[in-house]
Structure formats: structure tokens, C-alpha cells
Amino acid sequence: MGSRNNPNRIKIHRFYTVIEVSETLGVHPKTVRNWIHAGLPVVDEKRPLLIHGVDLKIHLKRRRKADIFKCEVNEMYCFKCKQPKTPDIKSLEFIAKPAGMAQMTGHCYECGCQANKYVSWRDVNQIWLELGGKLPIAEEHLILRGSALLNCPFAKEFDDEKK
Ligand SMILES: [Zn+2]
Structure with missing residues (x-):
């Protein structure tokens, strides 16, 4: 910047x-x-x-x-660094929310502070790849609960794995 x-x-x-x-x-x-x-x-x-x-x-x-609202898709606004930062991929989690949304949380790569933002499930794979992840995204980074599952494109894949 x-x-x-x-x-x-x-x-x-x-x-x-x-x-x-x-x-x-x-x-x-x-x-x-x-x-x-x-x-x-x-x-x-x-x-x-x-x-x-x-x-x-x-x-x-x-x-x-x-x-604050102008982060790139793979960035979150860090209130300690006072600018958009990419999160450490190891700390990254996507928590299922209603209406096809996910809450993205993770620790700032620079200072380690926790940051959050809302993203669409459609963007999750792209964010994951841009942060250096490999597909499919690891299950431990996805937190899926309750009715929010209905909107999550990953729910089906995990069901298949359990069979
Ligand atoms: Zn930071």
C-alpha cells in the first residue's frame, strides 16, 4: 500500500x-x-x-x-497491521453460514492476530489455492454445522468419503 x-x-x-x-x-x-x-x-x-x-x-x-472492505479475495483486514493481510494457511477455517456464505477466519501472516470476514462458498476453493493450498481442501479447515450444511458444496464430498 x-x-x-x-x-x-x-x-x-x-x-x-x-x-x-x-x-x-x-x-x-x-x-x-x-x-x-x-x-x-x-x-x-x-x-x-x-x-x-x-x-x-x-x-x-x-x-x-x-x-477495510476492499481486501482481495484471499485477504482479511488485520486490525493490528491496519491493512489487508493474507492469513496463515494453517490457521485458516471456513465456518458454514446460511445463504451460501462462509465465515473465513485465520491468523494474520504478519502479526498472528485473528481476523474474520464473510465469503461465498463459491470462492472458498479459489482462496484456498491462492494461499498455497492443494485441492481438495482439508476437512479440518471446514466447519460445517446444522442447516448451513444445505448450502455447502463440500457436504456431499464428505458424505461420500464416509461410506
Ligand atoms: Zn496483522
């Missing part, structure tokens, strides 16, 4: 044009215009549009929180 979009680069006592924001943060000017459309305040309607540093800082901090 690096220092792109880093609010610390913005000085709260100065005004920025769209181009200056773009150059300071290393984002496309179109991205800055999208922020304005999405509610980033501008000083007035005159051209060029000017954005107050303090408004921009607040906006960027809010966006960082939104990044």
Missing part, C-alpha cells in the same frame, strides 16, 4: 487545486474529482476548484476506513 493516499502529506492550513492534490498524493486527477462528487467539500464554485487541506485530510481518513 506504501504512502499513496497518505493523509500525512497534506498540510491542513493550505488550499489545493485538483492537480495539486493529484500530484501530492500520487492519484489521478479524475480520482480527486470523484472524491468531490462523493462529498469532498470545495471552497467555492469558482475555477479552479480549491480544496482546503483540512477537509481533504478528513476525507482521506474516512476513505481509509472504507478500505
